[in-house]
Amino acid sequence: MSKNHIYLSRRNLxxxxxxIATSMILCHVAxxxxxxxxxxxxxxxxxxxxxxxxxxxxxxxxxxxxxxxxAFADNPKxxxxxxxxxxxxxxxxNLKVSCATCHRPDMNFTDDLPLAHGIxxxxxxxxxxxxVAYNTWFFWDGRKDSLWSQALGPLENNVEHGFTRTACAYxxxxxxxxxxxEIFGTMPDIANTVASPATEDxxxxxxxxxxxxxxxxxxxxxxxxxxxxxxxYVRTIVPGPARFDMYVDALLHNDMANLVRTLTPEExxxxxxxxxxxxxxxxxxxxxxxxxxxxxxxxxxxxxxPFDKGRADGIKKVLxxxxxxxGRYSDAGAQDCDELRFIDSxxxxxxxxxxxxxxxxxxxxxxxxxxxQFATLKEVLEFYQHSKSHELGHGGLTDEDLTAIExxxxxxxxxxxAD
Ligand code: HEC
Ligand code: HEC
Numbered sequence: 001m002s003k004n005h006i007y008l009s010r011r012n013l014x015x016x017x018x019x020i021a022t023s024m025i026l027c028h029v030a031x032x033x034x035x036x037x038x039x040x041x042x043x044x045x046x047x048x049x050x051x052x053x054x055x056x057x058x059x060x061x062x063x064x065x066x067x068x069x070x071a072f073a074d075n076p077k078x079x080x081x082x083x084x085x086x087x088x089x090x091x092x093x094n095l096k097v098s099c100a101t102c103h104r105p106d107m108n109f110t111d112d113l114p115l116a117h118g119i120x121x122x123x124x125x126x127x128x129x130x131x132v133a134y135n136t137w138f139f140w141d142g143r144k145d146s147l148w149s150q151a152l153g154p155l156e157n158n159v160e161h162g163f164t165r166t167a168c169a170y171x172x173x174x175x176x177x178x179x180x181x182e183i184f185g186t187m188p189d190i191a192n193t194v195a196s197p198a199t200e201d202x203x204x205x206x207x208x209x210x211x212x213x214x215x216x217x218x219x220x221x222x223x224x225x226x227x228x229x230x231x232x233y234v235r236t237i238v239p240g241p242a243r244f245d246m247y248v249d250a251l252l253h254n255d256m257a258n259l260v261r262t263l264t265p266e267e268x269x270x271x272x273x274x275x276x277x278x279x280x281x282x283x284x285x286x287x288x289x290x291x292x293x294x295x296x297x298x299x300x301x302x303x304x305x306p307f308d309k310g311r312a313d314g315i316k317k318v319l320x321x322x323x324x325x326x327g328r329y330s331d332a333g334a335q336d337c338d339e340l341r342f343i344d345s346x347x348x349x350x351x352x353x354x355x356x357x358x359x360x361x362x363x364x365x366x367x368x369x370x371x372x373q374f375a376t377l378k379e380v381l382e383f384y385q386h387s388k389s390h391e392l393g394h395g396g397l398t399d400e401d402l403t404a405i406e407x408x409x410x411x412x413x414x415x416x417x418a419d
Contacts, residue, residue, distance in 0.1 A: 042259060043268055050251065052275050057248040058241050058414075061287040064133050068336035069146045069325045072183060072228045073235060079419060081179050082233035085226060090171055091155060093119050093162030099154065099230070102126040108365045108416055109237055114302070114372025120159035123305060125372040130360050130416065131288045133235035136339050140354045140370040141314030142294060145340050146330070147231035149323040152223060156198040164196035164204060165223040166211075172222060184225045188218045195219075220322070224329035233419065239288070239360040242414035244271070263411060270408025273401050278384075279393060280405075289359035289412070296352040298389035302371035310370070311350035315343060363410045377406050 045053065054060060064074075072078035085091065089098040097118040103109040109129035111117075116126035124140055132138070138150040154160040155168060169190045172180050181187055195207035208216070241249075243262055250258035263271070274280045283291050294311035301307050318340065323329055325337035334341075344350075354370045368374045374383060381402040384392060397405075 041265060043272055045251070049272075049275060052281065053248045053271075054252060055285065056244075056275075056281070056287060056289065057252070058239065058245040058287050059249065059252075061131070061134075061238075064235060064238075067133070067146060067148075067231070067235070069330040069332040070148045070228045070231055071331040072225075073148075073232050075183060075232060077179070077183050078229045079232040079236065081176065081183065082229035082231065083419070084176070084179075085230050086233055090175070091161055091163050091168055093158075097161050099151075102154075102160070103129050105416075105418065108361045109418075110365050112366065114367050116160075118154070118157075118160035119162035122157075122159050123308070124370050125367065128358065128361065128365055129234055129237045130239045130358055132237065134288060134292075136292050137294075137314070137318070137355065139314065141310045141317075142355055143314040143317035144321065144323075145318050145325050145337075146323075147234055148224065148227035149321065149330075151227040151230040151234070152323055155226075156196055158199065158201075164194045164199065166190070166193055166195040166208075166219050168226055169219045169222040172226060180222075180225070183229070184222075187222065190219065190222070220329060224323060227323070236417075236419035238417050239358075240415035240417050242360065242412045244408075244411040245414065247411070264407070266404050266407045267411050268408075270404035270406065271411075273397070273405050274408055278397055278401065278405060283356045283391075284359050290356045292356065294350055294353035294355055295391045296350075296389060297354075297369075297384075297392060298352075298387045299354075299369050299371075299373055299383065302373055305371065307352070308370070309351050311353040311355075312347040315345050315347055315350065319343065319345070359409060359412055361413050361416065363413050377409055378402070381406055 067073040086099045086103075089096050089101070092098065101118060102111050102116045103126065104111055110126045114125060116122040116124070127140065132147060135147075136142075136145070138144040138147065139153070144150040144153060152165070155163050156165060170192050173187050173190045177187060193207060194204050195211055196204050197208045199205050199208075211219075246258060247262040249255070250262060274284075283293070283295055285291055294314075296310070318324055321327065325332050325340045326334065330337075362368075363377060366375060366377070368377070368380050374380045381397075385397050385402060
């Protein structure tokens with residue numbers, strides 16, 4: 001426990017809990033009273049700590065960033081169409097899988113499985129879609145550099161939607177023609193066939209290879225537009241204020257009454273550890289609790305799976321992706337694609353590294369890590385306590401520390417907002 005803390009021993013902590021309980025009752029009876037007794041147990045945050053708390057606060061989240069690679073990112077009609085695509089299971093090989101199968105609105109836009117399941121089983125855990133518009137790279141390995149390009153991956157993945165871009169274009173011409181044309185212009189004739197370059201099915205691949213180049217271009221354009229519409233919707237999914245944010249809000253506004261009743265002493269202790277001794281903010285920082293970078297935490301490979309190289313493979317994939325920021329289907333000018341142009345391509349450095357996930361609503365979406373290796377937050381924290389990864393260094397966390405950090409993580413749950 002840090003020196004900054006006014007309660008120093010376990011005994012004092014117990015007294016403090018007693019005080020908070022008593023004065024909560026008093027506050028409840030006389031809601032306007034200043035509840036002075038509770039203020040005694042507030043940590044004496046230093047200026048520097050307050051600035052860290054402010055940086056983690058949801059009030060520091062800027063407005064949605066522009067996506068120059070998607071000219072339709074903020075187009076309300078594209079957003080409405082994208083939402084329909086997101087929930088439409090007709091875009092799948094068995095007519096049963098939509099984006100929402102694995103990204104369920106009632107589950108923080110993820111699911112509760114260690115490895116996601118569509119037509120078949122995937123090799124990684126589904127990801128929550130909270131505040132993804134603020135990301136630079138997408139997927140655990142960052143193999144995509146925009147939300148629209150990301151959306152095109154699962155559609156043609158044989159264990160997710162198990163579909164093809166040609167079949168997507170055909171279904172759009174069949175079911176969504178007028179909505180599509182109103183946004184993206186005239187749709188060319190699309191035959192009812194399946195053809196795709198992203199498949200191991202030799203018949204489907206051959207059908208693509210033998211398609212005329214102009215036709216391929218038309219299909220790719222419709223497919224990219226489908227992704228742009230989906231992205232216009234997905235980017236609106238953002239986390240709302242959690243109890244932690246209410247605490248920081250009260251702290252920044254000197255609102256003593258709310259300050260003292262928002263977080264318990266144990267949660268405050270966890271928060272102090274999180275931004276202090278435990279060094280969690282080395283990676284889980286900013287209002288989304290992620291630095292959007294890739295790290296090797298030394299998490300074990302899930303049983304029965306081959307070693308996953310993570311970001312090391314992701315770098316190669318994003319550079320060769322026909323739908324990346326510099327590709328012909330992107331609306332960006334070359335100067336808009338700095339992240340891709342100046343990508344850190346040191347693949348050796350990133351072997352086994354995965355994207356730092358947001359910790360917003362983390363308590364609501366077990367299991368954890370890229371392969372769903374851990375069933376509970378407790379297991380994640382016990383793993384951190386013992387991890388030998390050179391990227392982690394947690395200053396010898398005790399079991400009590402872990403309990404406090406877990407209590408703090410539970411204060412990061414808030415409502416999810418989506419258009
Ligand atoms: C079968 C389950 C499944 C389906 C269906 C699915 N996803 Fe995913 N999604 C995943 C998995 C698994 C990951 C992580 C994959 C990886 O890293 O390789 C992921 C990752 C993502 C991400 C990256 C989030 C981030 O923080 O980087 C986004 C965005 C996303 N999916 C959106 C979509 C959209 C849009 C659709 C529909 C077009 C879709 N997903 C369909 C399982 C699915
Ligand atoms: C070196 C960077 C780094 C540090 C420091 C770090 N984390 Fe993480 N954290 C990650 C990465 C990367 C992952 C995903 C790892 C994976 O799937 O292999 C992760 C995953 C998690 C998860 C699981 C979230 C999910 O959605 O699966 C939790 C919870 C978590 N970290 C909490 C913490 C806490 C608490 C601390 C401090 C004790 C901490 N982390 C320190 C980088 C870091």
